[in-house]
Amino acid sequence: MRSDAFPIFEERAPWWGPDLQTVRNILLPKPKELDGGARLLLAMPDGDRLAARLDRPAEPGGRPLVVLIHGLTGTEASVNVVRTARHLVSGGWPVLRLNLRGSALSRPTSKGRYHAGKTEDLAAALRQLPDELVRRGVALVGHSLGGNLVLKFMGEGGHDALVLGAVAVSTPLDLAAASQRIEAPRNLIYHHYLLAGLKSEALAPGAELTSAQRSAIASARSIYEFDDRFVAPCFGFRDAADYYERNSAVGFLRGVDRPALVIHAMDDPWIPAAVYEGIDWPSLKTVETAVAPGGGHLGFHGRGSPIGWHDLVTAAWLACKFT
Incomplete structure (x- = not known):
C-alpha cells in the first residue's frame, strides 16, 4: 500500500x-x-x-x-x-x-x-x-x-x-529530541501534566523502590531529570543521554x-x-x-x-x- x-x-x-x-x-x-x-x-x-x-x-x-x-x-x-x-x-x-x-x-x-x-x-x-x-x-x-x-x-x-x-x-x-521539545516554553502545560503523571505512576503502591529512588523521583523538576536521576540508573544506563541514545x-x-x-x-x-x-x-x-x-x-x-x-x-x- x-x-x-x-x-x-x-x-x-x-x-x-x-x-x-x-x-x-x-x-x-x-x-x-x-x-x-x-x-x-x-x-x-x-x-x-x-x-x-x-x-x-x-x-x-x-x-x-x-x-x-x-x-x-x-x-x-x-x-x-x-x-x-x-x-x-x-x-x-x-x-x-x-x-x-x-x-x-x-x-x-x-x-x-x-x-x-x-x-x-x-x-x-x-x-x-x-x-x-x-x-x-x-x-x-x-x-x-x-x-x-x-x-x-x-x-x-x-x-x-x-x-x-x-x-x-x-x-x-x-527520545533526546522529544525530551527537549516537551520542555520548550510552549509546552509548559503538557510538560507539567506528563511529569506529574510519571511521578504518580512511579510512586504508586506496589512499586519496589529504594529510599534513594523515591527521593530522585520526588526531586525531579523535569522529564529529563526524571529520566536522568531515576530511569537511567534504574536500568543500568549512564545517564539520560545514554538511555535516549540506546533506546531511540x-x-x-x-x-x-x-x-x-x-x-x-x-x-x-x-x-x-x-x-x-x-x-x-x-x-x-x-x-x-x-x-x-x-x-x-x-x-x-x-x-x-x-x-x-x-x-x-x-x-x-x-x-x-x-x-
Missing part, C-alpha cells in the same frame, strides 16, 4: 491547530468501553505479570491478533487506545491491549517498571500468549512511546516469527525486515518535525509512512468521519498487508 494511497487528512472544525487536535481527547467525554473483554496476566521471567485485555469481534474473521501498546503514563483505558481498539474490533480484528510493566493496570502485579525501549518485556509477553490467539500471527500497534517500543522491537531482528508487522503512531523516534527507535529503523507503517503529524507539538524530515524514508524498504501536515499528537480528528484518521489508516494498512 503506497503512502499516496492513504486518504488525505483535513482538520475537522472546531479542532484547528496542533494543540486543539491533541487535547480534544481529554476535553470531550471518554469513549464507551467495549462490552465484555477478557483479562490476561502475562508472566515475566522475574515473576512480575503484565495485565492485558483481550477483545474479540462478534464474528471471528480469521484475522491476526493485534497487540496494542499505550504511550507514556497510559494504560489500556487511555482514550486513544480505547478508540483504536473499538475501531479495529468493529472491523473484525481481535485486539489485545497490553499494559506495560508498572503502568497503572499492571502495577498490582508488577514491582518493576517500563521504559521506552524495554523490548524484552514485549517479547516475553508475546511468548505467553495462548497458541489459539496467535496461530494466525500478530500485528503490533504502538501509540507514542509504545510506537518507539514497537519499532525498536521490530528493528532488533530477534523478534518471534509470529510477528507479521507493526504500526507506530505519533512516535518520538529520537530512529537507530533501529534500518533493521526492520518486516512490513511497518509510521503514522505521524508534522505539527505534533511534542515531537520536532526535524526528526522525521531528517530520515531517508525511501531507503527503508520495509517501512512505509503516512505523514500528514496536521493532526497534533494522537489527534487526527479529520473531516468525513468521527473515526480518527490514524485509526482509519491503521485498519486499511493492516487489511491490505495481512488479510
Whole structure:
C-alpha cells in the first residue's frame, strides 16, 4: 500500500491547530468501553505479570491478533487506545491491549517498571500468549512511546516469527529530541501534566523502590531529570543521554525486515518535525509512512468521519498487508 494511497487528512472544525487536535481527547467525554473483554496476566521471567485485555469481534474473521501498546503514563483505558481498539474490533480484528510493566493496570502485579525501549518485556509477553490467539500471527500497534517500543522491537531482528508487522503512531523516534521539545516554553502545560503523571505512576503502591529512588523521583523538576536521576540508573544506563541514545527507535529503523507503517503529524507539538524530515524514508524498504501536515499528537480528528484518521489508516494498512 503506497503512502499516496492513504486518504488525505483535513482538520475537522472546531479542532484547528496542533494543540486543539491533541487535547480534544481529554476535553470531550471518554469513549464507551467495549462490552465484555477478557483479562490476561502475562508472566515475566522475574515473576512480575503484565495485565492485558483481550477483545474479540462478534464474528471471528480469521484475522491476526493485534497487540496494542499505550504511550507514556497510559494504560489500556487511555482514550486513544480505547478508540483504536473499538475501531479495529468493529472491523473484525481481535485486539489485545497490553499494559506495560508498572503502568497503572499492571502495577498490582508488577514491582518493576517500563521504559521506552524495554523490548524484552514485549517479547516475553508475546511468548505467553495462548497458541489459539496467535496461530494466525500478530500485528503490533504502538501509540507514542509504545510506537518507539514497537519499532525498536521490530528493528532488533530477534523478534518471534509470529510477528507479521507493526504500526507506530505519533512516535518520538529520537527520545533526546522529544525530551527537549516537551520542555520548550510552549509546552509548559503538557510538560507539567506528563511529569506529574510519571511521578504518580512511579510512586504508586506496589512499586519496589529504594529510599534513594523515591527521593530522585520526588526531586525531579523535569522529564529529563526524571529520566536522568531515576530511569537511567534504574536500568543500568549512564545517564539520560545514554538511555535516549540506546533506546531511540530512529537507530533501529534500518533493521526492520518486516512490513511497518509510521503514522505521524508534522505539527505534533511534542515531537520536532526535524526528526522525521531528517530520515531517508525511501531507503527503508520495509517501512512505509503516512505523514500528514496536521493532526497534533494522537489527534487526527479529520473531516468525513468521527473515526480518527490514524485509526482509519491503521485498519486499511493492516487489511491490505495481512488479510
